[in-house]
Amino acid sequence: MADERDLEIDDLINNLDKEYxxxxxxxxxxxxxxHKSRDLKSLVRLWISERTCPDILPYAHDxxxxxxxxxxxQVEVIEVNTTSGDAGGSAKLKLLFVxxxxxxxxxxxxxxxxxxxxxxxxxxxxxxxxxxxxTRLSQSELRYxxxxxxxxxxxxxxxxxxxxxxxxxxxxxxxxGLQMVDAPGLDEVVFVRVLQxxxxxxxxxxxxxxxxxxxxIYVLPYKVIRRYVDNGDVQLV
Amino acid sequence: MAxxxxxxxxxxxxxxxxxxxxxxxxxxxxxxxESIELIGxxxxxxxxxxxxxxxxxxxxxxxxxxxxxxxxxxxxSEENLKVTYDAEAANMTRFSANLPWEWVEVGELILGSxxxxxxSPPHVIRxxxxxxxxxxxxxxxxxxxxxxxxxLQLDNVGAMELNEIRSFVxxxxxxxxxxxxxxxxxxxxxxxxxxxxxxxxxxxxxxPRESYDDSMRTAKGYQDSYGxxxxxxxxxxxxxxxxxERASINSHSFTKSTLNRSRSALPQAPSYxxxxxDGEDEDNDMEMDETYLNAVNGN
Numbered sequence: 001m002a003d004e005r006d007l008e009i010d011d012l013i014n015n016l017d018k019e020y021x022x023x024x025x026x027x028x029x030x031x032x033x034x035h036k037s038r039d040l041k042s043l044v045r046l047w048i049s050e051r052t053c054p055d056i057l058p059y060a061h062d063x064x065x066x067x068x069x070x071x072x073x074q075v076e077v078i079e080v081n082t083t084s085g086d087a088g089g090s091a092k093l094k095l096l097f098v099x100x101x102x103x104x105x106x107x108x109x110x111x112x113x114x115x116x117x118x119x120x121x122x123x124x125x126x127x128x129x130x131x132x133x134x135t136r137l138s139q140s141e142l143r144y145x146x147x148x149x150x151x152x153x154x155x156x157x158x159x160x161x162x163x164x165x166x167x168x169x170x171x172x173x174x175x176x177g178l179q180m181v182d183a184p185g186l187d188e189v190v191f192v193r194v195l196q197x198x199x200x201x202x203x204x205x206x207x208x209x210x211x212x213x214x215x216x217i218y219v220l221p222y223k224v225i226r227r228y229v230d231n232g233d234v235q236l237v
Numbered sequence: 238m239a240x241x242x243x244x245x246x247x248x249x250x251x252x253x254x255x256x257x258x259x260x261x262x263x264x265x266x267x268x269x270x271e272s273i274e275l276i277g278x279x280x281x282x283x284x285x286x287x288x289x290x291x292x293x294x295x296x297x298x299x300x301x302x303x304x305x306x307x308x309x310x311x312x313x314s315e316e317n318l319k320v321t322y323d324a325e326a327a328n329m330t331r332f333s334a335n336l337p338w339e340w341v342e343v344g345e346l347i348l349g350s351x352x353x354x355x356x357s358p359p360h361v362i363r364x365x366x367x368x369x370x371x372x373x374x375x376x377x378x379x380x381x382x383x384x385x386x387x388x389l390q391l392d393n394v395g396a397m398e399l400n401e402i403r404s405f406v407x408x409x410x411x412x413x414x415x416x417x418x419x420x421x422x423x424x425x426x427x428x429x430x431x432x433x434x435x436x437x438x439x440x441x442x443x444x445p446r447e448s449y450d451d452s453m454r455t456a457k458g459y460q461d462s463y464g465x466x467x468x469x470x471x472x473x474x475x476x477x478x479x480x481x482e483r484a485s486i487n488s489h490s491f492t493k494s495t496l497n498r499s500r501s502a503l504p505q506a507p508s509y510x511x512x513x514x515d516g517e518d519e520d521n522d523m524e525m526d527e528t529y530l531n532a533v534n535g536n
Contacts, residue, residue: 036276036277036279040277040278041277048256051240051244052246067276071276074275090270090271094270096298097280098275100294101275101276102276104294105277111252114239114240118239185411187411187414189406189407189411191391191399204388206387208387210390215393216392217399218390219388219389219390219407221388221414237399
């Protein structure tokens with residue numbers, strides 16, 4: 001008797017579940033399984049990579065545009081929901097999540113751009129002399145770099161360069177085997193984590209060879225690991 | 238506005254923690270709530286007692302409002318932490334693989350926000366986490382002795398732990414590379430090495446190189462020391478070379494004169510500053526440990 005009743009209850013619950021999930025097809029989809037979360041993950045990776053990579057990485061136009069569009073959409077959601085006067089407890093809570101997440105995304109975007117500006121400021125002269133570098137910048141970054149270059153040049157001229165002999169006035173002198181222009185140090189070491197096994201060994205130059213196996217964490221010069229970072233076998237951490 | 242200096246080339250602990258907040262955790266909602274569309278995904282609709290996975294930052298917010306209980310991950314149970322601690326203590330040359338990448342941060346987040354959801358008293362868990370952390374920090378520091386100019390392997394290190402040694406390791410390795418003269422291009426800079434050290438080992442047989450004058454001989458001394466160290470550079474395999482070789486690393490590789498001449502010396506590495514003989518190694522290690530710990534703890 002008791003068993004029968006238990007069975008009935010179980011059936012009822014199961015049926016309820018079925019009804020519920022057919023009415024809400026997304027209800028059971030985990031947070032992970034969406035393309036949205038993939039985009040957010042890419043943004044996080046982008047931020048980490050830009051912060052840890054000695055070189056300037058190509059600007060991620062599409063991803064940034066998508067994310068900023070979504071931020072705007074979410075801001076609209078907030079505006080609509082706060083003006084509609086429907087401010088019950090659960091609506092407020094919902095807005096709290098939306099707002100918190102907007103701030104989190106904006107933090108990532110800001111961090112990404114600031115990390116880039118840091119490197120752009122440092123290597124502006126190299127960028128201005130190098131077309132490949134210029135293609136990695138966004139329009140506004142390139143504009144900024146050019147203006148900064150011009151302004152600094154004018155300023156130095158005005159303050160002291162004009163009073164030096166003409167042979168010493170250059171800002172990109174290479175005399176004496178010394179470069180005045182700073183370029184990103186591709187030889188600097190980076191921390192990487194291997195995402196998937198790479199067949200064969202990686203030659204590090206000086207007689208060292210290492211294997212890249214999933215889960216390995218290495219500290220290596222960026223230049224030897226660069227192509228594996230680019231094709232996604234390893235990630236900067 | 239570019240990045241503030243303290244965030245250049247590394248992350249600050251709060252940033253590492255921010256990243257960990259994106260990882261998922263299982264919660265048991267106490268109330269029903271509609272699903273919420275977010276930029277990075279959808280928080281599924283909640284029904285009381287039905288477990289769902291959400292990012293930790295969502296879980297922490299819900300927990301703050303007593304709207305859910307957090308289910309601590311398996312590795313965070315007292316039992317598993319004890320196993321992990323034993324595994325860590327049993328092998329002082331390797332990090333165990335029992336902990337996830339973000340274990341420090343996730344542990345702190347859950348202890349901080351949901352101490353009542355843990356299966357054991359919070360202070361027990363906290364102490365175990367601290368013990369594990371200390372054991373692992375000791376390994377990380379011991380492993381720093383193996384630093385060389387080529388590579389370093391740190392399997393199973395955590396995100397926070399990695400970030401703590403990041404500045405030091407990066408600076409030291411870049412510096413060693415300069416000393417090795419392997420830097421190419423415009424940044425190349427000759428490093429003058431004082432020919433003041435005569436006790437470099439003359440074990441050159443395996444290094445086919447042309448003859449050097451006196452000052453280069455010392456430079457070759459580096460090569461030998463690091464060549465040896467390099468062979469055992471897997472963090473946690475045997476530590477570099479013999480006592481003699483270690484002494485020679487300590488005594489000439491980080492002399493002040495060398496550092497001052499080369500670019501971007503190691504300003505935050507006090508232990509490696511002056512000449513020191515064997516007897517002082519211990520003291521210096523201690524000093525280094527303290528500074529390291531302070532840096533780590535953000536003091």
